[in-house]
Amino acid sequence: xxDSQDSDVLIxxxxxxxxxxxxxxxxxxxxxxxxxxxxxxxxxCVVLYPDKPIYDVPGFPEIxxxxxxxxxxxxxxxxxxxxxxxxxxxDLTSDAxxxxxxxxxxxxxxxxxxxxxxxGLGLFNLPPDGSAADADLGAGPISDWPLERSRGAIVVDPGxxxxxxxxxxxxxxxxxxxxxxKLILSAFHEAALATQEIRRRAAGGKKSPVEYTTxxxxxxxxxxxT
Ligand SMILES: Cc1cc2nc3c(=O)[nH]c(=O)nc-3n(C[C@H](O)[C@H](O)[C@H](O)COP(=O)(O)OP(=O)(O)OC[C@H]3O[C@@H](n4cnc5c(N)ncnc54)[C@H](O)[C@@H]3O)c2cc1C
Numbered sequence: 273x274x275d276s277q278d279s280d281v282l283i284x285x286x287x288x289x290x291x292x293x294x295x296x297x298x299x300x301x302x303x304x305x306x307x308x309x310x311x312x313x314x315x316x317c318v319v320l321y322p323d324k325p326i327y328d329v330p331g332f333p334e335i336x337x338x339x340x341x342x343x344x345x346x347x348x349x350x351x352x353x354x355x356x357x358x359x360x361x362x363d364l365t366s367d368a369x370x371x372x373x374x375x376x377x378x379x380x381x382x383x384x385x386x387x388x389x390x391x392g393l394g395l396f397n398l399p400p401d402g403s404a405a406d407a408d409l410g411a412g413p414i415s416d417w418p419l420e421r422s423r424g425a426i427v428v429d430p431g432x433x434x435x436x437x438x439x440x441x442x443x444x445x446x447x448x449x450x451x452x453x454k455l456i457l458s459a460f461h462e463a464a465l466a467t468q469e470i471r472r473r474a475a476g477g478k479k480s481p482v483e484y485t486t487x488x489x490x491x492x493x494x495x496x497x498t
Pocket of ligand 1: 284285286287288289290307308309310314315316317320321325326327328359360361362390391392393394395396413414443444445446454455456457459
Protein backbone atom coordinates (compact mmCIF):
# COMPACT_ATOMS: atom_id res chain seq x y z
CA UNK A 273 0.00 0.00 0.00
CA UNK A 274 1.63 3.34 -1.01
CA ASP A 275 2.22 6.04 1.61
CA SER A 276 -0.52 8.65 1.76
CA GLN A 277 -0.32 12.11 3.34
CA ASP A 278 -3.46 14.06 4.31
CA SER A 279 -3.91 17.84 4.34
CA ASP A 280 -6.70 20.36 3.87
CA VAL A 281 -5.34 21.68 0.60
CA LEU A 282 -2.98 20.07 -1.91
CA ILE A 283 -0.94 22.57 -3.90
CA UNK A 284 0.75 21.44 -7.11
CA UNK A 285 3.87 23.57 -7.68
CA UNK A 286 5.92 25.65 -5.23
CA UNK A 287 6.44 28.89 -7.17
CA UNK A 288 5.46 32.36 -5.91
CA UNK A 289 1.72 31.75 -6.46
CA UNK A 290 1.79 28.64 -4.27
CA UNK A 291 3.89 30.21 -1.52
CA UNK A 292 1.52 33.13 -1.07
CA UNK A 293 -1.47 30.74 -1.14
CA UNK A 294 0.06 28.79 1.78
CA UNK A 295 0.16 31.99 3.83
CA UNK A 296 -3.42 32.99 3.02
CA UNK A 297 -4.76 29.49 3.74
CA UNK A 298 -2.78 29.43 6.98
CA UNK A 299 -4.57 32.61 8.08
CA UNK A 300 -7.82 30.67 7.66
CA UNK A 301 -6.55 27.69 9.67
CA UNK A 302 -6.10 25.44 6.63
CA UNK A 303 -2.97 23.29 6.29
CA UNK A 304 -1.25 22.74 2.95
CA UNK A 305 0.78 20.01 1.33
CA UNK A 306 2.87 21.50 -1.48
CA UNK A 307 4.41 19.23 -4.10
CA UNK A 308 7.00 20.26 -6.70
CA UNK A 309 9.05 18.26 -9.17
CA UNK A 310 11.98 20.57 -8.43
CA UNK A 311 14.27 19.99 -5.45
CA UNK A 312 13.43 23.42 -3.98
CA UNK A 313 10.72 26.08 -3.77
CA UNK A 314 10.59 29.07 -6.11
CA UNK A 315 9.59 27.93 -9.60
CA UNK A 316 10.69 30.25 -12.42
CA CYS A 317 12.11 32.83 -9.96
CA VAL A 318 14.82 30.47 -8.69
CA VAL A 319 15.43 28.46 -11.84
CA LEU A 320 15.36 31.10 -14.56
CA TYR A 321 16.39 34.38 -12.90
CA PRO A 322 17.54 33.90 -9.26
CA ASP A 323 19.98 36.86 -9.33
CA LYS A 324 18.15 39.21 -11.68
CA PRO A 325 16.46 42.25 -10.17
CA ILE A 326 12.66 42.34 -10.42
CA TYR A 327 11.24 45.88 -10.40
CA ASP A 328 7.47 45.33 -10.37
CA VAL A 329 6.70 43.55 -7.10
CA PRO A 330 4.58 46.00 -5.08
CA GLY A 331 6.46 47.44 -2.12
CA PHE A 332 9.89 46.36 -3.39
CA PRO A 333 11.57 48.90 -5.68
CA GLU A 334 14.03 46.12 -6.51
CA ILE A 335 14.28 42.50 -5.37
CA UNK A 336 15.86 39.47 -7.00
CA UNK A 337 14.13 36.12 -7.61
CA UNK A 338 15.90 34.24 -4.81
CA UNK A 339 15.27 36.91 -2.20
CA UNK A 340 11.58 37.17 -3.07
CA UNK A 341 11.20 33.40 -2.64
CA UNK A 342 13.15 33.43 0.62
CA UNK A 343 10.75 36.13 1.95
CA UNK A 344 7.64 34.26 0.78
CA UNK A 345 8.89 31.08 2.51
CA UNK A 346 9.53 33.05 5.70
CA UNK A 347 6.02 34.57 5.54
CA UNK A 348 4.43 31.10 5.13
CA UNK A 349 6.63 29.35 7.73
CA UNK A 350 4.38 29.94 10.81
CA UNK A 351 1.76 27.72 9.18
CA UNK A 352 4.16 24.77 8.87
CA UNK A 353 3.28 23.60 5.36
CA UNK A 354 4.30 20.11 4.35
CA UNK A 355 6.66 20.24 1.34
CA UNK A 356 7.40 17.32 -0.95
CA UNK A 357 10.17 18.18 -3.42
CA UNK A 358 11.59 16.16 -6.30
CA UNK A 359 8.24 14.50 -7.06
CA UNK A 360 5.81 15.28 -9.85
CA UNK A 361 2.06 14.94 -9.46
CA UNK A 362 1.13 12.58 -12.29
CA ASP A 363 -2.57 12.10 -11.64
CA LEU A 364 -5.42 13.69 -9.71
CA THR A 365 -8.79 12.11 -8.98
CA SER A 366 -11.69 13.02 -6.73
CA ASP A 367 -14.09 10.63 -5.02
CA ALA A 368 -17.86 10.92 -4.62
CA UNK A 369 -17.40 12.84 -1.36
CA UNK A 370 -15.25 15.43 -3.15
CA UNK A 371 -11.94 14.39 -1.56
CA UNK A 372 -8.92 14.63 -3.88
CA UNK A 373 -6.19 12.06 -4.32
CA UNK A 374 -2.91 12.98 -6.01
CA UNK A 375 -0.59 10.29 -7.30
CA UNK A 376 3.09 11.15 -7.33
CA UNK A 377 5.76 9.76 -9.63
CA UNK A 378 7.54 8.01 -6.73
CA UNK A 379 4.42 5.88 -6.16
CA UNK A 380 3.23 7.78 -3.07
CA UNK A 381 -0.14 9.48 -2.73
CA UNK A 382 -1.44 12.64 -1.12
CA UNK A 383 -5.00 13.53 -0.13
CA UNK A 384 -6.72 16.87 0.30
CA UNK A 385 -10.19 18.40 0.45
CA UNK A 386 -9.24 20.96 -2.22
CA UNK A 387 -6.50 21.22 -4.86
CA UNK A 388 -4.77 24.37 -6.07
CA UNK A 389 -2.87 24.00 -9.34
CA UNK A 390 0.00 26.49 -9.13
CA UNK A 391 1.94 24.60 -11.75
CA GLY A 392 3.07 27.61 -13.77
CA LEU A 393 4.13 26.97 -17.33
CA GLY A 394 4.77 23.31 -16.55
CA LEU A 395 7.13 20.95 -14.83
CA PHE A 396 10.80 21.86 -14.57
CA ASN A 397 13.24 19.10 -15.37
CA LEU A 398 16.69 19.95 -14.10
CA PRO A 399 19.66 17.96 -15.39
CA PRO A 400 21.30 15.61 -12.83
CA ASP A 401 23.89 18.24 -11.81
CA GLY A 402 20.97 20.58 -10.97
CA SER A 403 22.31 23.39 -13.17
CA ALA A 404 19.50 25.80 -13.90
CA ALA A 405 21.12 27.03 -17.11
CA ASP A 406 20.05 23.80 -18.82
CA ALA A 407 16.64 23.58 -17.19
CA ASP A 408 14.00 22.15 -19.45
CA LEU A 409 10.42 23.26 -18.99
CA GLY A 410 8.18 20.41 -20.08
CA ALA A 411 4.41 20.64 -20.31
CA GLY A 412 4.24 17.94 -17.61
CA PRO A 413 1.36 15.59 -16.89
CA ILE A 414 -1.11 18.40 -16.14
CA SER A 415 -1.33 19.17 -19.84
CA ASP A 416 -3.15 15.84 -20.32
CA TRP A 417 -5.74 16.35 -17.60
CA PRO A 418 -9.32 16.89 -18.85
CA LEU A 419 -9.75 20.58 -17.97
CA GLU A 420 -11.07 23.42 -20.07
CA ARG A 421 -8.12 25.38 -21.52
CA SER A 422 -7.36 28.55 -23.42
CA ARG A 423 -4.05 30.04 -24.59
CA GLY A 424 -2.28 26.94 -23.25
CA ALA A 425 -3.54 27.50 -19.69
CA ILE A 426 -6.44 26.30 -17.54
CA VAL A 427 -9.65 28.31 -17.75
CA VAL A 428 -10.85 29.61 -14.38
CA ASP A 429 -13.69 31.72 -13.03
CA PRO A 430 -11.93 35.04 -12.32
CA GLY A 431 -14.00 35.56 -9.17
CA UNK A 432 -13.03 32.29 -7.48
CA UNK A 433 -10.22 30.79 -9.60
CA UNK A 434 -12.08 27.50 -9.72
CA UNK A 435 -11.53 25.39 -12.84
CA UNK A 436 -14.17 23.42 -14.73
CA UNK A 437 -13.80 20.74 -11.97
CA UNK A 438 -15.45 21.63 -8.62
CA UNK A 439 -12.91 21.86 -5.80
CA UNK A 440 -9.99 22.22 -8.22
CA UNK A 441 -8.52 25.72 -8.42
CA UNK A 442 -5.76 27.17 -10.63
CA UNK A 443 -3.67 30.29 -9.99
CA UNK A 444 -0.55 31.99 -11.36
CA UNK A 445 0.79 31.25 -14.82
CA UNK A 446 -1.22 27.99 -14.89
CA UNK A 447 -4.57 29.79 -15.24
CA UNK A 448 -6.27 31.85 -17.90
CA UNK A 449 -9.21 34.27 -17.83
CA UNK A 450 -10.07 37.50 -19.68
CA UNK A 451 -7.30 40.01 -19.04
CA UNK A 452 -4.86 37.50 -17.51
CA UNK A 453 -1.29 38.83 -17.28
CA LYS A 454 1.51 36.39 -16.39
CA LEU A 455 3.14 38.42 -13.63
CA ILE A 456 3.95 37.71 -10.00
CA LEU A 457 1.61 40.43 -8.74
CA SER A 458 -1.30 38.83 -10.65
CA ALA A 459 -0.41 35.48 -9.04
CA PHE A 460 -0.71 37.06 -5.57
CA HIS A 461 -4.17 38.47 -6.37
CA GLU A 462 -5.29 35.10 -7.75
CA ALA A 463 -3.99 33.30 -4.64
CA ALA A 464 -5.92 35.74 -2.42
CA LEU A 465 -9.25 35.16 -4.21
CA ALA A 466 -8.89 31.39 -4.65
CA THR A 467 -8.06 30.95 -0.97
CA GLN A 468 -11.01 33.15 0.09
CA GLU A 469 -13.28 30.82 -1.88
CA ILE A 470 -11.68 27.72 -0.32
CA ARG A 471 -12.17 29.31 3.10
CA ARG A 472 -15.85 29.89 2.31
CA ARG A 473 -16.34 26.28 1.16
CA ALA A 474 -14.47 24.89 4.16
CA ALA A 475 -16.84 26.89 6.40
CA GLY A 476 -19.83 25.17 4.77
CA GLY A 477 -20.54 28.02 2.33
CA LYS A 478 -20.69 30.73 4.99
CA LYS A 479 -18.87 33.89 3.87
CA SER A 480 -16.51 35.11 6.57
CA PRO A 481 -15.81 38.80 7.01
CA VAL A 482 -12.44 40.12 5.84
CA GLU A 483 -10.04 40.33 8.77
CA TYR A 484 -7.31 42.93 8.56
CA THR A 485 -3.93 41.49 9.56
CA THR A 486 -3.18 44.79 11.30
CA UNK A 487 -6.26 44.58 13.51
CA UNK A 488 -7.01 40.89 14.10
CA UNK A 489 -5.82 39.44 17.39
CA UNK A 490 -6.56 35.92 16.08
CA UNK A 491 -4.24 36.46 13.12
CA UNK A 492 -1.49 37.96 15.27
CA UNK A 493 -1.65 34.91 17.53
CA UNK A 494 -1.62 32.49 14.58
CA UNK A 495 1.59 34.19 13.41
CA UNK A 496 3.11 33.80 16.85
CA UNK A 497 2.99 37.56 17.49
CA THR A 498 1.39 38.99 20.58
C1 LIG B 1 13.01 35.28 -17.72
C2 LIG B 1 11.76 35.67 -16.96
C3 LIG B 1 11.70 36.89 -16.32
C4 LIG B 1 10.54 37.26 -15.61
N1 LIG B 1 10.50 38.48 -15.02
C5 LIG B 1 9.38 38.85 -14.31
C6 LIG B 1 9.29 40.14 -13.70
O1 LIG B 1 10.21 40.96 -13.82
N2 LIG B 1 8.16 40.43 -12.99
C7 LIG B 1 7.11 39.55 -12.86
O2 LIG B 1 6.13 39.85 -12.19
N3 LIG B 1 7.17 38.33 -13.47
C8 LIG B 1 8.26 37.98 -14.20
N4 LIG B 1 8.29 36.75 -14.83
C9 LIG B 1 7.10 35.87 -14.73
C10 LIG B 1 7.06 35.15 -13.38
O3 LIG B 1 8.28 34.46 -13.15
C11 LIG B 1 5.88 34.17 -13.39
O4 LIG B 1 4.68 34.90 -13.62
C12 LIG B 1 5.78 33.45 -12.04
O5 LIG B 1 6.95 32.69 -11.79
C13 LIG B 1 4.56 32.52 -12.03
O6 LIG B 1 4.56 31.87 -10.78
P1 LIG B 1 3.77 30.50 -10.57
O7 LIG B 1 3.91 30.22 -9.11
O8 LIG B 1 2.45 30.60 -11.20
O9 LIG B 1 4.57 29.40 -11.44
P2 LIG B 1 6.09 28.95 -11.56
O10 LIG B 1 7.02 29.95 -11.05
O11 LIG B 1 6.26 28.51 -12.99
O12 LIG B 1 6.17 27.65 -10.61
C14 LIG B 1 5.45 26.49 -10.97
C15 LIG B 1 6.10 25.26 -10.32
O13 LIG B 1 5.23 24.15 -10.52
C16 LIG B 1 6.00 22.98 -10.69
N5 LIG B 1 5.18 21.96 -11.36
C17 LIG B 1 4.53 22.04 -12.55
N6 LIG B 1 3.84 20.93 -12.81
C18 LIG B 1 4.05 20.10 -11.74
C19 LIG B 1 3.60 18.77 -11.42
N7 LIG B 1 2.77 18.07 -12.22
N8 LIG B 1 4.02 18.21 -10.26
C20 LIG B 1 4.87 18.89 -9.41
N9 LIG B 1 5.32 20.15 -9.68
C21 LIG B 1 4.91 20.73 -10.83
C22 LIG B 1 7.19 23.46 -11.52
O14 LIG B 1 8.32 22.57 -11.36
C23 LIG B 1 7.44 24.86 -10.93
O15 LIG B 1 8.42 24.84 -9.90
C24 LIG B 1 9.44 36.37 -15.55
C25 LIG B 1 9.50 35.14 -16.20
C26 LIG B 1 10.64 34.77 -16.89
C27 LIG B 1 10.68 33.45 -17.60
